[in-house]
Amino acid sequence: MTERPGNPKPRMTRIVKDKAIINALGFPGKGIEYSVQNLKKHNAIKSRIILSISGTIEDEIVECIKLANDFTSAFEINISSPNTSGLKIFQEPSRLRGLIEVIKKHTKKPIIIKFPPWNSFLDNKSEIIKMIETSLNSGIDGMIISNTHPRESKKIKIGKGGLSGKPIFTDTLKMIREIQAINKGFADIIACGGISSANDLWKVLASGAKAAQIYTSLVYEGPRLPSKINNDLIVLMKLAGITKLSDINGDPPKI
Numbered sequence: 618m619t620e621r622p623g624n625p626k627p628r629m630t631r632i633v634k635d636k637a638i639i640n641a642l643g644f645p646g647k648g649i650e651y652s653v654q655n656l657k658k659h660n661a662i663k664s665r666i667i668l669s670i671s672g673t674i675e676d677e678i679v680e681c682i683k684l685a686n687d688f689t690s691a692f693e694i695n696i697s698s699p700n701t702s703g704l705k706i707f708q709e710p711s712r713l714r715g716l717i718e719v720i721k722k723h724t725k726k727p728i729i730i731k732f733p734p735w736n737s738f739l740d741n742k743s744e745i746i747k748m749i750e751t752s753l754n755s756g757i758d759g760m761i762i763s764n765t766h767p768r769e770s771k772k773i774k775i776g777k778g779g780l781s782g783k784p785i786f787t788d789t790l791k792m793i794r795e796i797q798a799i800n801k802g803f804a805d806i807i808a809c810g811g812i813s814s815a816n817d818l819w820k821v822l823a824s825g826a827k828a829a830q831i832y833t834s835l836v837y838e839g840p841r842l843p844s845k846i847n848n849d850l851i852v853l854m855k856l857a858g859i860t861k862l863s864d865i866n867g868d869p870p871k872i
């Protein structure tokens with residue numbers, strides 16, 4: 618809601634050889650009023666803006682929704698940053714259900730939940746699947762699978778952060794395939810974690826995702842990356858003889 622300093626620095630480190638990042642930013646920001654002023658300036662492209670909101674207090678999240686409701690096309694609720702103390706309260710299914718219900722009272726815009734990752738190393742799959750089932754039963758419109766993976770690092774002041782970038786892509790793909798089994802088309806899946814090329818995008822779309830979110834590959838490759846990925850995907854689709862994203866299936870064709 619109000620301005621936040623985030624975690625103490627250093628709070629980000631690049632692992633260049635792996636095209637990865639570990640960050641523990643802890644949501645530094647200028648607050649919702651400042652963000653809403655920015656959103657107002659971009660009202661002409663509102664239909665392409667999804668606002669990401671996170672927080673540890675239900676009332677604060679609701680206040681952000683109320684203030685931003687007219688200036689965005691959908692809300693992403695991030696309950697999965699590993700770097701923000703207190704955020705885990707919304708990973709408890711009844712708290713999550715309550716949060717979604719109260720948000721729905723204040724907006725008709727689509728609600729997308731950004732979930733934490735799971736894998737055999739984290740040993741948390743059943744816990745996260747419960748969160749996802751609760752959210753689907755509460756009528757969410759989309760889910761982001763998933764976020765950074767918790768990792769210890771001596772280069773980060775607080776000693777740990779979230780790993781992002783290429784090393785987490787295999788897990789992203791696996792999670793999407795597992796989620797498709799329980800989702801049954803109720804909510805759209807947005808793939809997130811290590812996506813950096815049209816080949817990666819093809820694989821997540823073929824596994825059931827409807828769209829993708831990228832961050833670390835943008836840091837390494839620069840702002841032209843999204844249009845390069847889109848153009849390369851068109852080339853792959855032409856090679857495969859298809860014209861619709863929903864027809865993407867199997868492995869990407871070899872160039």
Ligand SMILES: Cc1cc2nc3c(=O)[nH]c(=O)nc-3n(C[C@H](O)[C@H](O)[C@H](O)COP(=O)(O)O)c2cc1C
Nearest residue numbers: 638640695764765781782809810811812831832833
């Ligand atoms: C420096 C940095 C800051 C981030 N800040 C946020 C954030 O404020 N909210 C959020 O939901 N995710 C945040 N993320 C996570 C990314 O949105 C994304 O979920 C994650 O990095 C995995 O995708 P990637 O491998 O494409 O980076 C951040 C990631 C990085 C590297």
